[in-house]
Amino acid sequence: MAILSQDEAQAILKKVISFSTADECEVTLNGETGGNVRSARNSISTSGAVDNVSLVVESRFGKRSGVATCNEFDDATLRRCVQRAEEIARLAPESPEYMPLLGPQQYSAAPQAFAKSTAGITPDYRAQQVGASMKICDEKKLSSAAFLNDEAGFVAKRNSKGLEAYQQITNLEFSITVRTPDGTGSGYATADYNDSSKFDAAALTRTAADKAAMSRNAKALEPGKYTVILEPAALVANSDASLLQALMGALDARNADEGRSFLSKKGGGNKKGEKLFDERVTIYSDPTMPEVATLTFSGDGRPQKKTTWIEKGVVKNLYTSRFWAQKAGIPDLPRPSGWVMEGGTQSLQDMIKGTAKGILVTRLWYIRPVDPQTLLYTGLTRDGTFYIENGKIKHPVKNFRFNESPIIMLNNLEAIGKPVRVGGNLVPPLKIRDFTFTSLSDAV
Amino acid sequence: MKRREFVGLTGLATGALFLPSIPGLASSPVDPARLLEAVDPAIKKRLADAALNAAKSAGASYADVRIGRYLNQSIFTREKQVQNIASGESYGAGVRVIANGTWGFAATNTVTEAGMAKAAQLAVQIAKANAKVQKDQVKLAPQKGYGEVSWKTPIEKNSFEVPVKEKVDLLLAANAKALDNGASFVNSALFQINEQKYFASTDGSYIDQDIHRIWPTFGVTAIDRASGKFRTREGLSAPMGLGYEYLTPKAADRINGPVGTGLIGYRNSYDMLEDAALAAKQAKEKLTAKSVVPGKYDLVLDPNHLGLTIHESIGHATELDRVLGYEANYAGTSFATLEWKAKNAPYGSKLVNIVADKTQPGSLGAVGYDDEGVKTGQWDIIKEGRLVDYQKTRDQAHIVNQDHSDGCSYSQSWQDVQFQRMANISLLPGKEKLSVDEMISKVDKGIYIAGRGSFSIDQQRYNSQFGGTVFYAIEKGKIAGMLEDVAYQTNTVEFWNSCAAICDQSDYRLFGSFFDGKGQPSQVSAVSHGSSTTRFNGVNVINTARKIG
Numbered sequence: 006m007a008i009l010s011q012d013e014a015q016a017i018l019k020k021v022i023s024f025s026t027a028d029e030c031e032v033t034l035n036g037e038t039g040g041n042v043r044s045a046r047n048s049i050s051t052s053g054a055v056d057n058v059s060l061v062v063e064s065r066f067g068k069r070s071g072v073a074t075c076n077e078f079d080d081a082t083l084r085r086c087v088q089r090a091e092e093i094a095r096l097a098p099e100s101p102e103y104m105p106l107l108g109p110q111q112y113s114a115a116p117q118a119f120a121k122s123t124a125g126i127t128p129d130y131r132a133q134q135v136g137a138s139m140k141i142c143d144e145k146k147l148s149s150a151a152f153l154n155d156e157a158g159f160v161a162k163r164n165s166k167g168l169e170a171y172q173q174i175t176n177l178e179f180s181i182t183v184r185t186p187d188g189t190g191s192g193y194a195t196a197d198y199n200d201s202s203k204f205d206a207a208a209l210t211r212t213a214a215d216k217a218a219m220s221r222n223a224k225a226l227e228p229g230k231y232t233v234i235l236e237p238a239a240l241v242a243n244s245d246a247s248l249l250q251a252l253m254g255a256l257d258a259r260n261a262d263e264g265r266s267f268l269s270k271k272g273g274g275n276k277k278g279e280k281l282f283d284e285r286v287t288i289y290s291d292p293t294m295p296e297v298a299t300l301t302f303s304g305d306g307r308p309q310k311k312t313t314w315i316e317k318g319v320v321k322n323l324y325t326s327r328f329w330a331q332k333a334g335i336p337d338l339p340r341p342s343g344w345v346m347e348g349g350t351q352s353l354q355d356m357i358k359g360t361a362k363g364i365l366v367t368r369l370w371y372i373r374p375v376d377p378q379t380l381l382y383t384g385l386t387r388d389g390t391f392y393i394e395n396g397k398i399k400h401p402v403k404n405f406r407f408n409e410s411p412i413i414m415l416n417n418l419e420a421i422g423k424p425v426r427v428g429g430n431l432v433p434p435l436k437i438r439d440f441t442f443t444s445l446s447d448a449v
Numbered sequence: 450m451k452r453r454e455f456v457g458l459t460g461l462a463t464g465a466l467f468l469p470s471i472p473g474l475a476s477s478p479v480d481p482a483r484l485l486e487a488v489d490p491a492i493k494k495r496l497a498d499a500a501l502n503a504a505k506s507a508g509a510s511y512a513d514v515r516i517g518r519y520l521n522q523s524i525f526t527r528e529k530q531v532q533n534i535a536s537g538e539s540y541g542a543g544v545r546v547i548a549n550g551t552w553g554f555a556a557t558n559t560v561t562e563a564g565m566a567k568a569a570q571l572a573v574q575i576a577k578a579n580a581k582v583q584k585d586q587v588k589l590a591p592q593k594g595y596g597e598v599s600w601k602t603p604i605e606k607n608s609f610e611v612p613v614k615e616k617v618d619l620l621l622a623a624n625a626k627a628l629d630n631g632a633s634f635v636n637s638a639l640f641q642i643n644e645q646k647y648f649a650s651t652d653g654s655y656i657d658q659d660i661h662r663i664w665p666t667f668g669v670t671a672i673d674r675a676s677g678k679f680r681t682r683e684g685l686s687a688p689m690g691l692g693y694e695y696l697t698p699k700a701a702d703r704i705n706g707p708v709g710t711g712l713i714g715y716r717n718s719y720d721m722l723e724d725a726a727l728a729a730k731q732a733k734e735k736l737t738a739k740s741v742v743p744g745k746y747d748l749v750l751d752p753n754h755l756g757l758t759i760h761e762s763i764g765h766a767t768e769l770d771r772v773l774g775y776e777a778n779y780a781g782t783s784f785a786t787l788e789w790k791a792k793n794a795p796y797g798s799k800l801v802n803i804v805a806d807k808t809q810p811g812s813l814g815a816v817g818y819d820d821e822g823v824k825t826g827q828w829d830i831i832k833e834g835r836l837v838d839y840q841k842t843r844d845q846a847h848i849v850n851q852d853h854s855d856g857c858s859y860s861q862s863w864q865d866v867q868f869q870r871m872a873n874i875s876l877l878p879g880k881e882k883l884s885v886d887e888m889i890s891k892v893d894k895g896i897y898i899a900g901r902g903s904f905s906i907d908q909q910r911y912n913s914q915f916g917g918t919v920f921y922a923i924e925k926g927k928i929a930g931m932l933e934d935v936a937y938q939t940n941t942v943e944f945w946n947s948c949a950a951i952c953d954q955s956d957y958r959l960f961g962s963f964f965d966g967k968g969q970p971s972q973v974s975a976v977s978h979g980s981s982t983t984r985f986n987g988v989n990v991i992n993t994a995r996k997i998g
Binding site: 445 | 530552554571670674679681779786907938993
């Protein structure tokens with residue numbers, strides 16, 4: 006029963022609310038069904054399937070709130086779930102940051118967030134895609150490790166103030182690392198989609214395989230400041246911390262107002278409205294955009310609307326909780342679930358052609374915060390790092406550790422390429438001058 | 450669950466908590482009363498047999514089933530208020546099979562005999578689909594069935610039985626201590642985990658286990674509004690495989706830090722109020738601490754700091770799945786390959802003895818049996834500086850010509866497939882009597898580091914960079930004031946070969962990683978690392994201060 010229709014879901018939610026005796030009650034259903042395959046050494050290592058639906062009930066008496074859950078849907082279980090939420094609410098301390106539940110909201114439609122093709126994926130489909138990928142590596146005498154994950158899900162919400170929300174969403178994610186048998190070369194490729202019909206494991210495998218072959222026997226360059234071309238997968242990772250996600254994760258209004266953010270101003274207040282980045286930097290979110298369609302409401306029921314966060318280098322908006330928006334008298338904007346960085350028309354190849362001396366970076370890895378004051382992060386290059394000279398890739402180079410801040414990086418902007426989707430965001434390749442590499446790594 | 454969701458969790462001092470669910474665990478909120486209802490093992494055995502029989506009927510040559518209730522409760526506070534109390538329960542079953550020589554796995558929250566059989570059939574269907582493109586057959590190390598057995602974490606006080614109010618009061622009291630001592634902000638949290646897991650396999654094991662873990666933690670922020678500068682100091686607790694007794698301080702568990710720092714180390718109980726008061730003072734002191742001059746220093750590393758370095762540079766590097774390439778696409782591989790081990794080159798100095806231990810009391814990794822039904826034990830990883838063994842599961846043992854697994858299989862929940870995870874990996878204390886103050890008295894130019902900070906290491910575990918919670922200059926054998934902007938960059942083998950002295954057993958403590966991420970889809974596990982304070986000579990220290998805007 007993982008993917009309930011809007012009518013099926015709302016019928017359950019209506020019934021649950023009818024059992025409530027609380028001042029306010031909000032109920033949410035989450036369901037997902039999907040599967041995954043992992044491979045390594047050109048062989049399937051693990052695979053699995055998941056199927057789950059759960060109900061969350063939040064009950065409120067005055068400023069006291071309680072939450073309970075269940076994943077069975079007979080009347081007796083549903084009643085018991087509501088009773089438990091109410092019992093906890095009666096015992097909970099009053100919240101000084103209480104905000105009444107939202108009433109009815111208008112949500113945009115994002116039809117491209119859900120694709121039947123992805124929802125219909127079978128174990129055979131996954132095996133075929135991964136099999137085709139492994140075959141290429143076998144033929145090229147390379148060793149691959151890959152991951153294919155697909156899921157179809159829905160979220161439905163309803164509350165006693167009349168809020169009603171429902172949306173289905175699908176996602177497919179594939180990533181592959183190809184290594185040469187002698188361990189001296191490694192290449193990477195990744196992609197994600199709402200609609201699996203766009204997915205071609207073989208094409209991504211060829212990209213990673215080419216990079217692996219090209220990256221054999223890397224030469225060491227001295228650490229220091231270099232012009233770099235960061236591919237989109239080096240700026241945003243599907244499943245790890247990244248430099249641009251770090252920046253977007255730091256646009257919280259409350260932290261800025263409280264003095265513990267790079268956006269805090271000396272003496273108090275925040276830097277909203279200030280130009281902090283190169284004027285070519287514009288970042289917005291739009292959950293209805295077909296290429297990166299996603300949920301059009303946030304966890305607390307607020308609509309996710311098209312919002313500009315950084316425009317021509319100026320910080321335009323900060324996201325916030327409902328409580329802080331009211332207290333600070335600022336726009337009530339939820340944190341976006343995906344975003345778009347505007348780019349240009351140049352392809353990655355064009356950017357390489359226009360570079361006299363520089364380093365092409367496929368992927369950055371193990372990125373961790375060093376200093377929240379300056380948003381300084383450290384991490385390493387990985388799986389395809391190349392020296393560029395006179396517009397051409399000259400030779401592979403050994404991996405570097407960097408210590409760099411996305412704020413400094415987005416001020417040292419040389420060129421922006423054409424955005425591509427990574428991890429549900431649209432991200433262009435960026436050419437950055439004076440990117441700080443602080444040591445060499447022997448890792449391949 | 451995405452890795453980035455739980456990565457942010459440990460950074461409490463940033464205030465950037467995105468609530469309400471506990472990231473990293475497949476769960477949803479439930480009320481506390483529900484958490485105390487255990488499921489009868491006889492019922493679980495019947496359900497497990499339904500899955501095992503269905504798997505065999507569908508053509509599986511091997512099957513195991515894990516029926517799990519994974520409970521968690523997390524309490525988040527800031528300053529004088531509770532931010533969130535999340536009690537979560539996740540109940541379901543995962544069935545793993547070998548069919549046509551290939552693994553298959555399926556999970557379900559329909560924990561009935563019919564639901565279990567359906568999941569088993571789906572797992573076989575997946576295995577057969579994958580077998581069509583598979584070359585190598587899965588080979589399991591032999592494992593005898595144990596029959597019906599059980600194991601429990603030896604806790605004194607089940608934290609799920611402690612009233613929420615008592616826990617909230619403790620966190621708010623710690624916050625008050627921090628605020629009284631000059632903190633601008635303080636966030637605190639208490640994470641509690643209970644895994645009630647039942648394992649059964651076609652080998653004839655029916656294993657019922659009850660595992661407990663706890664982590665009290667906080668982050669204090671001090672702000673100088675005039676300069677716009679802010680600094681944080683995290684709590685120096687360790688997540689432990691203990692019950693609520695960890696939060697009742699005992700004098701015998703207190704270990705004094707170096708003279709001149711005021712620091713206290715904690716063994717098997719933790720004084721959160723004492724640490725919160727000190728944290729506020731130290732966060733303020735950090736605002737005006739001297740910025741480090743980069744260069745080579747002798748480092749004296751507290752166990753609550755060194756644990757993370759052990760974790761990253763030895764724990765992960767000696768996981769056999771990484772060594773063989775199974776994690777190449779995400780967590781990475783390892784420099785410590787079979788060929789590298791065969792050279793018998795020194796991993797560290799002769800002082801370095803590293804043990805893997807899945808039985809150590811109080812540790813996060815202690816269990817009776819792993820998640821593929823192997824009884825746990827302890828074994829050497831590094832002996833007198835030489836790599837002697839890896840960490841393995843049943844399907845890996847044959848690759849290194851062993852006939853048994855080390856019991857390193859783990860899954861974070863019923864709905865994720867189990868795979869090789871790190872055992873507790875610990876540095877043995879020095880054999881000679883040596884205190885921290887005696888160690889520092891012999892250092893001419895050094896830095897003392899306590900607590901975890903920024904950490905990053907490459908995908909083959911060569912190059913790492915570590916920060917810390919607090920840093921003190923050591924000059925001519927004495928602590929000489931606080932430092933800031935410190936991080937050290939090292940190469941794993943150079944670093945461990947620079948190990949020059951290890952304090953004795955009286956200084957030994959566990960560090961813990963509560964949300965260690967690995968695998969695709971990423972799963973968390975919890976693991977401890979014991980050590981005594983240790984000295985490393987001539988390590989490269991960088992200055993991390995930058996100017997923006």
